Amino acid sequence: MKYTSVIFVCLFLFCTTGIVPAQSYKNAQHHQCLKCHSNQSYSFMNTVKNKVEKRLMNPYFIIDTVGLTHGVHKQFDCTDCHSSEYGTYPHQATLKLQPLSTCLDCHGGDASFATYHFERIDEEFKKSVHYKVYGDNFTCTKCHSQHTYKATARTSSDVLEIVDYSNKMCLSCHNDMKKYKMVSGHDNPKLIQVHEWLPNQELHFAHVRCIECHTEVADSLMVSHNILPKEKALKKCVECHSANSRLKASLYKYQNLQKRSENGTLNTVLANESYIIGSHQIPLLKLASILIFFIALCGILIHGIFRIIKKK
Ligand code: HEC
Ligand code: HEC
Ligand code: HEC
Ligand code: HEC
Ligand code: HEC
Ligand code: HEC
Ligand code: HEC
Numbered sequence: 001m002k003y004t005s006v007i008f009v010c011l012f013l014f015c016t017t018g019i020v021p022a023q024s025y026k027n028a029q030h031h032q033c034l035k036c037h038s039n040q041s042y043s044f045m046n047t048v049k050n051k052v053e054k055r056l057m058n059p060y061f062i063i064d065t066v067g068l069t070h071g072v073h074k075q076f077d078c079t080d081c082h083s084s085e086y087g088t089y090p091h092q093a094t095l096k097l098q099p100l101s102t103c104l105d106c107h108g109g110d111a112s113f114a115t116y117h118f119e120r121i122d123e124e125f126k127k128s129v130h131y132k133v134y135g136d137n138f139t140c141t142k143c144h145s146q147h148t149y150k151a152t153a154r155t156s157s158d159v160l161e162i163v164d165y166s167n168k169m170c171l172s173c174h175n176d177m178k179k180y181k182m183v184s185g186h187d188n189p190k191l192i193q194v195h196e197w198l199p200n201q202e203l204h205f206a207h208v209r210c211i212e213c214h215t216e217v218a219d220s221l222m223v224s225h226n227i228l229p230k231e232k233a234l235k236k237c238v239e240c241h242s243a244n245s246r247l248k249a250s251l252y253k254y255q256n257l258q259k260r261s262e263n264g265t266l267n268t269v270l271a272n273e274s275y276i277i278g279s280h281q282i283p284l285l286k287l288a289s290i291l292i293f294f295i296a297l298c299g300i301l302i303h304g305i306f307r308i309i310k311k312k
Pocket of ligand 2: 061
């Protein structure tokens with residue numbers, strides 16, 4: 001009895017002093033920043049007035065904490081990327097001027113990330129309309145938050161989730177007047193009007209990614225990054241609505257999805273009668289069209305025979 005209680009006490013001490021503090025160290029640092037950066041408002045000690053004040057947080061500086069814990073960089077502390085001088089508030093003004101690492105700074109030429117082809121992505125991105133118009137002012141982080149990015153298309157087996165995640169990256173700017181104007185200096189074209197020619201827009205935007213129509217499929221890449229000028233965007237319905245849909249080479253090319261396809265779920269989508277244009281046929285109309293064809297053929301034959309007879 002004595003021994004078990006000793007063991008329990010030791011275990012308790014070990015947990016509280018050894019393991020727990022070591023683990024929560026990281027969270028503690030996160031916690032300190034997120035005390036302000038995950039809320040609509042923040043409090044700080046105004047040392048001039050010598051009292052605590054409450055202010056509104058810039059909504060674009062509020063970090064999505066759920067996204068943070070699911071993102072690829074979840075192991076990082078805030079100060080692994082940002083200067084540790086952010087530990088004090090008010091933050092020093094000159095911290096704004098410090099450059100932050102880009103994706104390529106950390107991932108370029110690193111063999112452990114070779115499957116992602118970061119360098120090829122960079123090449124493709126440099127050909128895109130965004131880079132052509134805005135150059136280095138349009139960075140990878142305009143689409144990818146380093147805080148919350150998660151390689152969804154590669155890891156998820158749910159098409160709708162993949163589409164939603166990807167499209168939100170585009171819509172976060174194309175549907176956000178302020179963010180779009182910050183980049184371009186003019187108002188954003190209304191996407192619903194621009195795509196008026198597309199029937200059932202809501203359904204399409206939930207089932208296909210913007211990049212399906214706005215990029216060329218690059219075979220060696222999972223996700224093509226060359227956003228083409230609008231004149232080159234895909235408008236032909238049959239490119240997708242056919243048995244040989246281009247979605248097979250883009251949206252559905254991931255192994256995680258192909259596995260699903262072996263179970264039959266994707267095949268039923270692609271083989272869906274209403275999905276393939278031309279497969280939707282009404283038997284009576286089909287019969288009628290065959291009849292009309294034969295009547296026309298007979299007409300031509302009879303006409304031809306009479307002409308030959310007349311010539312003689
Ligand atoms: C007391 C609240 C508070 C704490 C704690 C805090 N911040 Fe901030 N932070 C702010 C506010 C408010 C802003 C908006 C700009 C300003 O007022 O300086 C800001 C701005 C920023 C910016 C954007 C700077 C810019 O203008 O580009 C970064 C990056 C940042 N904080 C990082 C951090 C990090 C990292 C930590 C933790 C080490 C941290 N902050 C802790 C309140 C806080
Ligand atoms: C993997 C690197 C990385 C980590 C970790 C990171 N940040 Fe950032 N953070 C960035 C980059 C890069 C930017 C600039 C984004 C841009 O250029 O649009 C940024 C921007 C910001 C901004 C300015 C608002 C914005 O989104 O542009 C704030 C505030 C901020 N970070 C706070 C934090 C806090 C708080 C943490 C910890 C919970 C944190 N960051 C962790 C890389 C990181
Ligand atoms: C400060 C360096 C740094 C920056 C900047 C950075 N990353 Fe990372 N990234 C890492 C490290 C280190 C890991 C591995 C994290 C781990 O294994 O927990 C990682 C992991 C990843 C992964 C997951 C790899 C895997 O197979 O698990 C992806 C995808 C990724 N980063 C994409 C990006 C993108 C896109 C950007 C730019 C928006 C970016 N990273 C910016 C350092 C960085
Ligand atoms: C115009 C928006 C945009 C820009 C700019 C952009 N990306 Fe992406 N990127 C995407 C989208 C959309 C995806 C697909 C998201 C998903 O489901 O993973 C993606 C996916 C990725 C992936 C994961 C690919 C895979 O094989 O799983 C990496 C890595 C990546 N981007 C890196 C970059 C780098 C590096 C840059 C800058 C040179 C960049 N991206 C610029 C939109 C963009
Ligand atoms: C089914 C294919 C398709 C899908 C899906 C699609 N687009 Fe388009 N988009 C087009 C075509 C085609 C045009 C050119 C329309 C025209 O010029 O009449 C276009 C035009 C645009 C333009 C140019 C607007 C202008 O006039 O300056 C933008 C921006 C745009 N799309 C963004 C998006 C975004 C963001 C998404 C995802 C939410 C998306 N598109 C989804 C086919 C598509
Ligand atoms: C941070 C803001 C931002 C993000 C994120 C963004 N774009 Fe854009 N995009 C712009 C701006 C600004 C323009 C206008 C460029 C110009 O003036 O020609 C533009 C232009 C376009 C055009 C029209 C090109 C033309 O010929 O006029 C298309 C298509 C487009 N974007 C698609 C996308 C897609 C697809 C995504 C997501 C993968 C995306 N954008 C993400 C800001 C953004
Ligand atoms: C980028 C590929 C793509 C393009 C281009 C495209 N579609 Fe679609 N369309 C889809 C997908 C994916 C669905 C959803 C299919 C499903 O899973 O039910 C869909 C659904 C539809 C539906 C609804 C079918 C139903 O089951 O209710 C109609 C109607 C439709 N598309 C017509 C068109 C027309 C007309 C065009 C050309 C103007 C077009 N689509 C262009 C991919 C595309």
